[in-house]
């Protein structure tokens with residue numbers, strides 16, 4: 001401590017008597033125009049994918065209290081929102097479905113006339129140029145809320161692969177542009193790739209939720225999607241937030257299995273992972289700015305504890321700066337309006 005104080009003191013006093021600094025990074029910060037000229041990370045509406053929730057058996061939108069501006073939508077609402085999203089030059093959406101009935105094996109997930117399948121058809125029909133991604137998972141469709149088939153309280157890996165494959169094929173049949181498995185079963189990218197190829201969908205890309213953590217930041221989503229596990233938790237299949245090397249392993253496996261794009265999720269508490277994945281990934285890297293990250297900003301802003309708009313933009317810039325090629329975010333529309341019109 002003493003040595004440190006002495007060193008700092010010595011430096012302080014010599015600085016006072018020495019010549020003024022030659023290098024002054026502040027020179028480039030003196031005006032908004034200069035700052036914008038040298039800005040390293042430029043966020044645009046093209047960076048975003050917006051998540052939408054479509055629900056079966058509802059007659060009007062049901063707002064999600066912990067996610068201001070987000071709602072469970074009817075298919076008609078989802079079409080209207082898709083049009084608005086496209087008009088803001090946001091390239092795409094990712095769809096989550098809430099079925100009107102759940103069962104042990106999540107049949108609603110792979111039903112040809114399931115909620116997501118119908119929504120994809122309607123949206124692609126109305127807004128053909130908007131990229132429609134679908135989340136491929138069973139948790140919104142299973143009565144127990146887990147992401148796979150259960151036996152003796154355990155999620156079985158290999159039997160689940162077959163159901164995920166059927167789900168992905170049914171989404172592609174409906175016209176989904178990209179399928180995005182979020183279940184974290186081992187081998188699912190290869191299984192889905194084989195199934196898609198076998199059903200005439202060799203050109204449908206897979207966006208793999210490759211490094212998906214067992215995160216508490218998914219809380220508001222699980223209320224919105226009615227997908228909370230009815231017993232236990234997801235730590236038996238999603239990753240331990242304490243691990244980094246394992247994320248790189250997951251990404252490598254998904255790449256070997258044929259993933260066209262990989263994703264890190266959540267984003268904010270995992271920016272180091274995003275950075276590392278970006279360094280090693282030959283394919284585009286997405287980041288999911290998840291529900292809890294969104295809810296924290298909205299809740300604090302509502303109390304006037306933070307400037308919600310500024311914090312939102314800072315977070316989104318940080319995610320892009322850390323390496324995201326695109327960002328899945330509930331902020332997509334609000335941010336895009338600000339980025340376009342100020």
Ligand code: PBG
Pocket residue numbers: 135137139147182183217218219220221222227234289290291292
């Ligand atoms: C489905 C899925 C989840 C999210 C995306 N896909 C929830 C979970 O794994 O429990 C979370 C997204 C968010 O929090 O915004 N497995």
